[in-house]
Amino acid sequence: MNGMALQDRYFDSLSRFLKTREEAGLREAYELGRQALAEGTGVLEVVTFHHEAASRLVPALAWEEVMAPAAAFLREALSPFEMMQRGFRETVLSLRARAEELRDANEKLRELNESLEKRVSEGVRAVEMRARELARVNGELQQFVLVASHDLKEPLRMIVGFVQLLERRFPENLDESSRQYIRFAVDAAHRIQQLIEDLLSYTRIGGGELVLKGTDLGDALKEALLNLKLTLEEANAEVHAGPLPTALADRSLMVLLFQNLVGNAVKFRGPDRPRVWVDSREEGNEWVISVRDNGIGIEEKYFGKIFEVFQRLHARDQYPGTGIGLALCRKIVEQHGGRIWVGSSPGKGSVFNFSLPKVVEGSGT
Amino acid sequence: MTVLKRSQNRMPEVLLVEDNPGDVMLLKEIVRMTDHPIRLNVVRDGLDAIAFLSREGVFSGQKEPDMILLDLNLPKMDGREVLAQIKGNAKWSHIPVMVLTSSVGEKEMRDALRQRADYFIPKPMDLDHCVVLVKRIESLCLQNGKDLEGSR
Numbered sequence: 001m002n003g004m005a006l007q008d009r010y011f012d013s014l015s016r017f018l019k020t021r022e023e024a025g026l027r028e029a030y031e032l033g034r035q036a037l038a039e040g041t042g043v044l045e046v047v048t049f050h051h052e053a054a055s056r057l058v059p060a061l062a063w064e065e066v067m068a069p070a071a072a073f074l075r076e077a078l079s080p081f082e083m084m085q086r087g088f089r090e091t092v093l094s095l096r097a098r099a100e101e102l103r104d105a106n107e108k109l110r111e112l113n114e115s116l117e118k119r120v121s122e123g124v125r126a127v128e129m130r131a132r133e134l135a136r137v138n139g140e141l142q143q144f145v146l147v148a149s150h151d152l153k154e155p156l157r158m159i160v161g162f163v164q165l166l167e168r169r170f171p172e173n174l175d176e177s178s179r180q181y182i183r184f185a186v187d188a189a190h191r192i193q194q195l196i197e198d199l200l201s202y203t204r205i206g207g208g209e210l211v212l213k214g215t216d217l218g219d220a221l222k223e224a225l226l227n228l229k230l231t232l233e234e235a236n237a238e239v240h241a242g243p244l245p246t247a248l249a250d251r252s253l254m255v256l257l258f259q260n261l262v263g264n265a266v267k268f269r270g271p272d273r274p275r276v277w278v279d280s281r282e283e284g285n286e287w288v289i290s291v292r293d294n295g296i297g298i299e300e301k302y303f304g305k306i307f308e309v310f311q312r313l314h315a316r317d318q319y320p321g322t323g324i325g326l327a328l329c330r331k332i333v334e335q336h337g338g339r340i341w342v343g344s345s346p347g348k349g350s351v352f353n354f355s356l357p358k359v360v361e362g363s364g365t
Numbered sequence: 366m367t368v369l370k371r372s373q374n375r376m377p378e379v380l381l382v383e384d385n386p387g388d389v390m391l392l393k394e395i396v397r398m399t400d401h402p403i404r405l406n407v408v409r410d411g412l413d414a415i416a417f418l419s420r421e422g423v424f425s426g427q428k429e430p431d432m433i434l435l436d437l438n439l440p441k442m443d444g445r446e447v448l449a450q451i452k453g454n455a456k457w458s459h460i461p462v463m464v465l466t467s468s469v470g471e472k473e474m475r476d477a478l479r480q481r482a483d484y485f486i487p488k489p490m491d492l493d494h495c496v497v498l499v500k501r502i503e504s505l506c507l508q509n510g511k512d513l514e515g516s517r
Contacts, residue, residue, distance in 0.1 A: 157467065
């Protein structure tokens with residue numbers, strides 16, 4: 001609708017009312033005002049029309065007559081605006097309430113975060129402290145073993161030395177059983193020496209840093225077999241090695257691992273000529289290396305026990321040893337992030353398996 | 366000529382620095398059993414070892430040893446300190462030092478070798494090894510004596 005036309009028609013209606021005093025003119029003006037509002041003409045414009053109309057027409061007339069209906073009209077015309085205003089006020093209030101709620105919620109969240117942070121940092125501190133404590137205890141333990149082994153070896157050396165001296169210096173005073181007693185004593189002392197050496201190497205593993213690099217396990221096996229040369233020859237043993245992978249590992253520990261596993265396979269041999277098969281396979285992200293033998297085998301109930309320190313299944317005069325070898329193997333494998341396990345049945349031989357994580361291509365050194 | 370003859374005939378002098386009487390007695394017995402290939406002079410601590418080499422006090426009449434056998438764990442002055450003093454002194458640094466130890470820690474061995482020990486030997490755990498060691502000491506002393514004569 002054209003604004004000017006509205007204004008003209010409004011004037012007309014109002015002047016008709018003023019001339020004729022008929023309600024119809026006033027009502028028409030009022031309706032025009034409403035219409036203008038309904039069609040989107042702003043409240044202020046309507047008021048302006050009305051004010052202009054009034055100021056043009058009113059001087060000739062009494063104020064009262066105009067003002068009463070005009071006031072009514074204005075009230076009516078402004079009512080949507082007031083409602084809007086009220087609504088706005090309510091909206092503002094509710095927004096303010098919401099803002100307060102949000103602020104409260106925020107505050108609570110902040111407090112929660114702070115306590116969470118505190119708890120996390122406390123947790124981290126506790127873990128760090130425990131790690132430091134563990135490292136300290138571990139260091140002390142190693143130091144203890146070093147000192148203890150040193151102090152144990154000293155008197156042992158004396159025992160062996162002087163008992164042997166006895167035999168050498170006074171051979172004519174000793175009969176066969178005396179010489180046998182001396183042999184027993186020396187043998188026992190030698191066993192303690194071996195035990196101390198084994199304990200020492202068990203303790204050393206885990207103390208030092210692992211030297212991890214691409215290690216050809218085939219080479220490591222070759223070196224282990226070289227170290228076992230005498231044992232293998234004495235037992236007339238046969239070792240078959242399949243292709244072995246290159247793995248991220250500490251080379252000297254891998255040699256020690258193979259040396260223990262192959263050495264065990266030969267030590268616990270059955271009536272047949274000892275044979276050992278070393279093979280490898282891929283399983284998911286791991287290499288699995290197996291050392292299989294045709295030895296005496298192990299009962300299933302001992303499968304877990306044999307990897308514990310000092311666990312032996314046989315009398316010492318049957319199979320010599322200190323009960324540390326397989327515990328050492330487990331420590332080596334676990335330090336590399338792998339597992340070690342055994343499958344066996346008595347009389348049919350054993351398979352010792354160990355896994356090593358495969359290196360993702362490109363990430364290896 | 367006379368100097369050469371005397372040095373070839375004389376018995377190697379070995380200074381044993383060891384506080385454990387058992388070790389001392391065992392080594393003496395082995396020397397005796399193997400017909401005295403070397404002469405053992407024994408001191409019981411590090412301070413006496415230095416006094417022996419300096420020919421101080423009771424050691425005034427002593428000759429310079431052909432080899433020093435040195436235990437690392439010694440009272441009064443530690444074996445490492447003794448080794449440092451010997452190898453740091455121009456008068457003594459040519460004397461071969463054999464470190465004898467019952468601990469076979471790699472760190473200990475590295476430290477000893479870094480301090481210019483000439484030999485690092487674990488103390489023998491067996492009489493037979495002990496006999497081998499004494500014979501080896503004798504031959505090393507003689508070898509060293511010849512080298513010195515040759516270079517003079």
